[in-house]
Each structure stands twice: as C-alpha cells, then as structure tokens.
Amino acid sequence: MTKLSVNINKIATLRNSRGGDVPNVVQFAKDVQRFGAEGVTVHPRPDERHIRYRDVSDLKPVVYTEFNIEGNPIPKFIDMVLEAKPTQVTLVPDAVDAITSNAGWDTLKHKDFLSEVIAEFKSNGIRTSIFLDPDLGQVEGAKATGTDRIELYTEAFAHQYGLGNTQAIEPYTKCAELANNIGLGVNAGHDLSLDNIKFFKDNIPGLLEVSIGHALISESLYMGIENVIQMYLHKLK
Template sequence: MSRLSVNINKIATLRNARGGNIPDVLKAAKDCERFGAQGITVHPRPDERHITRKDVYGLKPILSTEFNIEGYPSREFLNMVLEVLPAQVTLVPDPPDVLTSNAGWDTVADRDKLKEIISELKKSGIRTSIFVDTQLENIRGALDTGTDRIELYTEPYANEYSTNRDKAIAPFVKAAELANSLGLEINAGHDLNLENLAFFNENIPNLKEVSIGHALISDALYLGLENAIQLYKRCLK
C-alpha cells in the first residue's frame, strides 16, 4: 500500500490570511495523523506565505509519522532542515517567487549541484527525494545524483486524466519502470485527487508515497478532514 503524506500548506495559508493562530497548524498536523495520515509534508517558502520557519521547528517534536520537508535548496533552507532533521527532504527546483511547483529538475544539467546537496543531507541521515518529470534522461540522471527517491511531478497526468487516462498514465508507467530498474524509490505529487489517484496508484509499480495537499484540504471543507483522509487512503489500497 502506498503511503499518504498530507501537505498542510493550505491550512497555514488560511491561518495567515487572518493572522493569529486559527486554524492551529500544529494541531491540524496532529489531527491528520490521528485520522490516518502516514506522513506530514510542508513546503516553506522564503516569504513565509503559508508554512513558516516557526511551524517547521514546532512540528518536528510533536509528529509521530514521517516528516517530509519540501523546498528549493537555498543555503537558508538547507541549514534549517539540517537542524530539524526530518525523515525526508524533497528538493524542488522552484525559484523563490513561484506560485507553486511547476517543473522537475534537469538532473543532467544540475547533477553536480544536486549531488553535493544530497550528499550533505544523507550524511545527516535524511532520506532524499528530488522532483522530476517523466523524461527518461532525467530519471537516469537522478541516479547519478545519489538520491534515494524521485517524486514524479503529476500535474500533466492530472490535466489529461479526464480526456484520456490511458494516454495520461503511459509516460509515468515508463518512468516508474525505469526508476525501479535503477533502484530508485518512487514518490508522486501535484494535483492528485479523489478522481485520479486510484488509477495512478494501480498503474505505477512500487509507488512508495503520495504527497497531497490542495485537493485534500479542499475536499475536507465539504467532507471533513477525517473523512477526506480516509477516502484518499482508500484510493491507495
């Protein structure tokens, strides 16, 4: 069974819109775990428009599941995660001002940079994952960086799913098969939801983890947080 890591960025966005501490991000994370989430994901950005550095430091001691911190590997970001020591760091190539993640790494062009960063993280016992698209050269290039896992960027799949789901999944199956043959473990995330998640999970061999935030938190507005988490987990069986 693939594991569900709940991205709680949107809960922090709601809190920050009004100031104060409602909703309480730390309590929400604990509730996600209590309702069945097998991990908590955050993606702090330099402008702290959702998750803040204070949130990151506050979450580590209270979580009982895997803590996954995503982000662009600036020196400031790396210093923070080396102090916090989460279970996993997911490296994304986002520039600081981007609205949301919208591309994977060029693992060939950025190989040396990623290799150095990943080596530093792994020396501290942190599992590493890097955000990649389905281009096979980027899957092969990921192996040379020394990363433990790749996270498949699934927005193209989500966009095409309703039109032709078999066509949408095909490049992801090829990418996953190559990753498996190279010994790279596989995560996935971005625009996965209750409509498209089960089909993705059924067709991607050895999918370890999905990280889902926007869709799950949006569904929780109608379904409730506990029910939403259970429905997403059902898609992963």
C-alpha cells in the same frame, strides 16, 4: 502499500490570511496523523507566505509518522532541514516568486549541485528525493546524483486525465519502471485527487508515497478531513 502524506501548506495559508494562530498548523498535523495519514508534508518558501520556518521547528516534535520537507535547497532551506532532521527532504527547483511548483529538476544540468546537497543531507541521516518531470533521461540523471528517491511531478497527468486521456499515465509508468530497475524509490505529487488517485496508483509500479495538499484540503471542505483521509487510504490500498 502506498503511503499518504498530507501537505498542510493550505492550513498555514488560511491562518496567515487573518493573522493569529487559527487554524493551528501543529494541531492540524496531530489530527491528520490521528485520522490515519502516514506522513506530514510542508513546503516552506522564502517569503513564508504559507508555512513559516518557525512552523517547521514547531512541527518536528509532534510528527511521529514521516515528516517530509519540500523546497528549493537555498542556504536558508538547507540549514533549516539539517536542524529539523525530517524523515525525508524533497528537492524542488522553485523560483522565488512561484505560486506553486511548476517543473522538475534538470538532473543532468544540475548534477554537481544536486549531488553535493544530497550527500550533505544523507550524511545527516535524511532520506532524499528529487522532484522530476516524467522523463527517462531525468530519472537516469537522478540516479547519478545519489538520491534515494524521485518524486514524479503529476500535474500533466492530472490535467489530461481530467480531459479523459488515460494514456497520459504512460510516461509515468515507464519512469517508475526504470526507477524500480535502477534502485530508486518512487514518490509522486501535484494535483492528485480523489478522482484520479486510484487510477494513478494502479498504474505506477512500486509507488511508495504520495504527497497531497490542495485537492485533499479542498475536498475536505465538503466532506470533512477525517472522512477524506479515509477515502484516500482506501483508494491507495
């Protein structure tokens, strides 16, 4: 079965737009788990424009499902993850000024750096995942770093699927097959939605987890968060 991890960055964005603490990200994390989410994802960035580093420490005691922290492993991020000790850390090569994640790692070019960071996280009992474009060479490169999993960057699939091009799934399927064969777990995320999640899941062998934020929160404005989570769970199982 594929687990649903809810990315709550957008809740922090809404909170920060007015100051104060409404909506409360800790309460929201409690609620999405109560509604059936099997994980909570956060992606703090250096400017803390949505999730703040303080939020991570506040969330740690209340996330009783899987806690997934995403981000670029700069020193401040590494220190935060080692202190929080989440279930999983997902390494994403964000530029400091990136609006959202827009590319996967070059695991060949950055092999030594990634290997060092991953070894440190794994020695502290934290599962590791590398954010990747759907490229077979990058999957093989990820294996060489010692990572536990990869997270397939799905923006290209989502865009093409929305245009009616179902063949856009093929590189993702091939990468998942390779990952399964060489002992890497497969996660996925970015622009997955109620419209495309079932097709994606049905064509990705061994898909362990999806992390969904922007679409899920946007859909919930119309249909309600509890209802939308149940809809995702139905499509994933």
